[in-house]
Amino acid sequence: MLIQRASDIPSSEITxxxxxxxxxEFIKTASxxxxxxxxxxxxxxxxxxxxxxxxxxxxxxxxxxxxxxxxYEDIISYNNYYEFGIDKSDPIKYSKNFKTKPxxxxxxxxxxxxxxxxxxxxxxxxxxxxRVYRMRCVEAWSMVIPWxxxxxxxxxxxxxxxxxxxxxxxxTILDPSxxxxxxxxxxxxxxxxxxxxxxxxxxxxxxxAFIAMGIYGKSLPNQDGAPLRLVTPWKYGFKxxxxxxxxxxxxxxxxxxxxxxxxxxxxxxxxxxxxVDHPRWSQASERRIGEFYxxxxxxxxxxxxxxxxxxxxxxxxxxx
Numbered sequence: 001m002l003i004q005r006a007s008d009i010p011s012s013e014i015t016x017x018x019x020x021x022x023x024x025e026f027i028k029t030a031s032x033x034x035x036x037x038x039x040x041x042x043x044x045x046x047x048x049x050x051x052x053x054x055x056x057x058x059x060x061x062x063x064x065x066x067x068x069x070x071x072y073e074d075i076i077s078y079n080n081y082y083e084f085g086i087d088k089s090d091p092i093k094y095s096k097n098f099k100t101k102p103x104x105x106x107x108x109x110x111x112x113x114x115x116x117x118x119x120x121x122x123x124x125x126x127x128x129x130x131r132v133y134r135m136r137c138v139e140a141w142s143m144v145i146p147w148x149x150x151x152x153x154x155x156x157x158x159x160x161x162x163x164x165x166x167x168x169x170x171x172t173i174l175d176p177s178x179x180x181x182x183x184x185x186x187x188x189x190x191x192x193x194x195x196x197x198x199x200x201x202x203x204x205x206x207x208x209a210f211i212a213m214g215i216y217g218k219s220l221p222n223q224d225g226a227p228l229r230l231v232t233p234w235k236y237g238f239k240x241x242x243x244x245x246x247x248x249x250x251x252x253x254x255x256x257x258x259x260x261x262x263x264x265x266x267x268x269x270x271x272x273x274x275x276v277d278h279p280r281w282s283q284a285s286e287r288r289i290g291e292f293y294x295x296x297x298x299x300x301x302x303x304x305x306x307x308x309x310x311x312x313x314x315x316x317x318x319x320x
Contacts, residue, residue, distance in 0.1 A: 063208055063306070064132040070143040074289050076221045080137065081242060082191060083172065083179035084223065090181070091223035098178050100227040100243075109169075109249040112160035119227055123213070126150040130217075131210055133233035135240075136272050136301045140294075142286045147231055148214035153205045161201065161249040169198040169254040170230055171246040191257050197230065197241035198254030198268070200310075208233055208306050234303040235270040267320040271311070272301035276320050 081091040084098075103119040128148055136142045156168065174194040176182040182193045203209060210231040213220050220226040225242030232239050238258055248254075258266035265279055274284045274297040285294040300307050311319075 060130055060132070064130075065134050065144060065302070066132075067134065067144045069132060069146055070289055072216045072218075075143060075145055075215060076223060078289060079223050080139075080237060081181075081223060081225070083181045083193075083195065083243075085181050092221075094180055095222035098222040098226070098243075100222065103227050103245075105228075105244060106246045107159055107248075108246065110162040110165035110251060111249045112162060113158070122155070123150070123211075123228075126154055128213070131231075133208075133210075133231065134301050134303075135231075135233060135237055136286060136297065138236040138238060138266075138270075138278060138283070140281060140283065140286050142288050144288070146216055147210060147212040148217060149210050149212040149228070149231070151207060152209040152211050152230070153207065155211060156201070156204055159247070159249075164251050165249040166201055166251045167198050167249070167253055168201060168204045169196065169246075169248040169250060170241045170244050171196050171248075172241055172243045173245045191261050194245075195241055195257045196254060196260075197239055197256050199232070199239075201249075202310060203232070203307075206307060206310065208303060234272060234300040234307045236272055238266065239270045269311075269316075269319050271307075271316060271320070272297065273299060273316055273320065275299075276317055 077092050078088045079091040080088065081095070084091040084094040104116050105119060105122050106116045107114050107122075127150065129150060130146060130148055132144065132146045134142060135145050161168070172195040173179070174182065176193075199209065210233075211228055212225070212231045213228050215221070215224060220229065225240070228244050229242040230240050230244065253268060256266075256268060259268060272283075277283050284297055286297050287294045298304075
């Protein structure tokens with residue numbers, strides 16, 4: 001048996017203490033009543049017993065998954081949001097006083113309606129939709145999240161990019177006084193702030209691309225990207241730039257934050273592709289938060305029918 005040092009194990013592979021403790025208690029109780037063999041047969045479908053008793057909601061639209069949704073408590077407490085720290089539990093600790101009102105978004109570049117918009121003006125008139133999406137992190141963990149927001153395509157059409165525009169770039173807020181992870185002494189030499197992400201314009205216009213402003217029918221929590229964030233469920237989670245303050249339309253592919261920090265590990269497209277491993281771990285399987293066993297990762301996170309045509313003729317091993 002190969003025994004790994006703790007420092008060699010990715011954080012995504014370590015079961016959170018809360019889940020582990022609850023799992024042990026479940027096994028202990030069930031073993032007494034059913035016997036070990038019966039317990040083993042139950043475990044693959046067993047959810048985190050400490051999570052809220054949120055019932056599985058059926059899909060409500062053509063883009064929703066009908067898979068069991070991740071409990072609200074897990075969605076708000078297990079996050080990658082390096083502006084607030086590199087541990088999964090840091091965002092909920094350090095974002096409590098993050099100010100999201102008032103909020104403005106600057107629209108720049110190859111667009112007919114450049115301006116600095118108050119958030120309420122930018123989103124005025126959009127009908128809020130509910131979307132239940134699978135979300136896959138590059139670190140091999142996943143969730144099913146019920147988002148509330150509006151299609152990114154509606155915002156793009158409102159802003160009217162010029163015919164020359166080929167890409168749309170997003171930037172998060174730069175405010176080290178509120179975001180301790182942006183201080184050089186904290187994250188030393190890692191990401192260059194502000195966090196930057198981007199999409200091809202045809203990706204941005206795909207019906208799956210979404211601007212989220214809430215989860216579970218509530219306003220988006222600070223640690224999940226309030227007041228507005230990008231959601232592209234066929235891509236890895238790092239593509240979902242949070243706390244957006246700038247949108248720029250351009251004819252050149254943006255240099256995204258993770259491409260700049262580690263281009264050999266993170267590409268522009270970030271499409272979920274189980275056939276292309278991250279240099280330090282496999283992408284062939286994933287662990288849904290709240291579940292004990294891993295599951296097979298699906299191409300484009302299960303959204304191939306909706307997005308595969310966007311990449312026709314593109315070598316996805318080179319363009320990762």
